Amino acid sequence: MLTAYAISATGLAPIAIDAPAAGTSAAWLDLFAPTAEEEHAAEAFLGALVPTREETQEIEFSSRFYVENGVVFMTASVLAGLDAGHPVLTPFTFGVGKTKIVTLRYEDMKAFRQFLAIAPKPDSGCGTPAGIFNGLLEAFIARTADVLEHIAQAVDRINSEIFTRKASERIRSKRLSILIGAIGMQGDLASKARESLSSLERLAQYAAAMLPDLKNGNNARLKLALRDVRSLEDHVNFVLNKITFLLDATLGLVANQQNQVVSVLTVASTILMPPTLIGTIYGMNFKDMPELGWGFGYPLALVIMVVSALVPFLYFKRRGWL
Secondary structure (H helix, E strand, O other), X not given: OEEEEEEEOOEEXXXXXXXXXXXXXXXXXXXXXXXXHHHXXXXXXXXXXXXXXXXXXXXXXXXXXXXXXXXXXXXXXXXXXXXXXXXXXXXXXXXEOOOOEEEEEOOOXXXXXXXXXXXXXXXXXXXXXXXXXXXXXXXXXXXXXXXXXXXXXXXXXXXXXXXXXXXXXXXXXXHHHHHHHHHHHHHHHHHHHHHHHHHHHHHHXXXXXXXXXXXXXXXXXXXXXXXXXXXXXXXXXXXXXXXXXHHHHHHHHHHHHHHHHHHHHHHHHHHHHHHHHHHHHHOOOOOOOHHHHOOOHHHXXXXXXXXXXXXXXXXHHHHOXX
16 A cells, blocks of 8 residues: 655645655655555655565665665564554664655554654654654654553563462462463563664664754754663663563472472372381281171272272362362
8 A cells, every 4th residue: 555645834644646656745655565566656756666575574784774876775673463462573664865755564553653643733843754754763662662661560460460469369370370471471572672672773873874854853853762762772671681580480489389289299198108008018918807798898999999089189179289
């Protein structure tokens, strides 16, 4: 899908899709999972080749950041799919020229929608391609900050679940398994956030050195965005350290519960060992055994066997060991 925007006195405004071909009023083209025809139209509008999806996914610096025909191309890995419950890192590419800008994306992003809600306002600062770039970068940083706040809150809830429960409330092994899964999910999301922030930091550093127009406060905005990224990187590292601590603590609790179960079974086996030994030696070596003449002795023995197996099972089940 191709969407064109023009810069007006009130801010950004969408225009007809065929306007970019004329090259008169469009200042920004947004490509969302574009077709080959839409890519060609964007290339004619920008005057440079738009990178393919495979090129945007490369990890080499030269494939993500370069200049072609006066157009600065920059690709960052941005978080997407959080609302759907399937967070992924997806490439987002900027192609910034002196008077034009093209963006290329393959996933719907909440940060992008939030930017579009602000961009039409007169004080949005989106009066130039550099201003549009800064606005999008700030939206991605703000969205990542929101994600980190959500992770921190989830980690605090897990911490409370593990360490601040009442003494009368036992944490079952199954509950600990659920907590381990929750810790793993938050750790994976925090790792993705850190990778995204690292990518945004490299993009901001490259933009500060290469963008052709950083006047009218755009240079100061870019420096502020870079400081925000670095502060968020420090915060996500702290969150990841806390997640690692909680994971170690939870695994320690699981091991402690398993040790308690083994201790109980060891004590029970030790208590029953002498009676078992005596019964094994003398159980069948007495002349007078009245049970040998019982007509119901055999079925009674079977019932006792079943009960002796069922009682420990129910006890272990009640204790949460099974």
